[in-house]
Amino acid sequence: MLNKEENANKNVIKYIIKYLPSQIVPAMVGIISILIITRLFPPGDYGNYVLVMASISVFSTLVGWLSMSIIRFYPIYKRDEKLEQFYANIIKLSIISIGIISFIFSTILLFTKSYIPSGLYFLMWIGVIIFILTSFFEILLDFLRVTSQMERL
Template sequence: MLKKFIKDIAKYSLSKLLPALTAFITTPILTSLFPPEEYGTWALALSVSSFMIALTVSGFGGAVIRFYPAYKAKSTLNTFFSTIFITTSAITIFIAGAGLFFSVSFREFLPSALIEFLPLIIAIFIAQSVFVIYMAVLRAREKSGVFTTFQLLLNYGGLGLGLVLVIFFDFRVDGLLLGTLLTLLLIVPILFYVATKGTKVKARYFKMQDAFHIMDYALPLTIGNVAMWGLRLSDLFIINFFYT
């Protein structure tokens, strides 16, 4: 048991450690390709998407890890996956729509670049919402190696594809965002298949009572994550305000 625990910790650590180390290489490349204003726009766009993730499904990641073993023990994983999928999809669509409405209604108070890239930001948010949920499933199933593989595919694939678009096809910040989106679109279907293999995700297995039970657990986690990402996002807006 201890040996497996240590091996899992080592594998999970790679998904955080390798991107952090790679940043020492990629950051100088990005700052040489983009002036500070464009680099800041890219960072702000990713932060907005991350904030929306925190607002939408971050708490459900913890809920997946909490409830998966119980549903597995009762052989009701069809209900679990169907309920999670429908619930998070509905919330994601609602938040995406609310984000669009908010951006249009208050566009004069928001950076123009943020409005320009809003469709890409919303698309990344939707795809990454699915990614977050089913990565949590891999953790619940103790698939540490598979988890790390998908995480590194997203980190390196998104940035690598984005840099290809920027360097060889004359894209700018939109190229980096498009690289992330295309990578998500490529790996999310595979992730969904791997995470739900052997189960059926269908509307008839959805249970409203289970959805409310899961949301009761997820809500406090979501509030904490929103507070954390909100602070990070507000810092970027404050810096942008004083810089301009």
């Protein structure tokens, strides 16, 4: 029994070591980019950047339920040999969820256009695109994590 626990602990440590760079690198890039952005751009432009990133973060949290679903239900579908159905469901739900949230984000932008400066308005539309891409990336990362494909990286 102790051997299984030791192996499990070793596997967890291996996964942490393999997964850690995917969290540390973006954090370091974020810190460095903040240093560069605050030196290159005036405070107003930096404020616009922060508003766009905060909006993306708020809407990204609404897609988080898909990640939990992937982690929760993957083993069950794998055990029942219904992975194709699982993948199809997750893809459909991802497209629907991200589409609805993007629609809401876009609608808010359209209704508030007269209150938002044109430069920020344009950046917010770029934020919609970044939200879509980031959300799909996170979902794919969850698939990678849950299928333990990190050993191949």
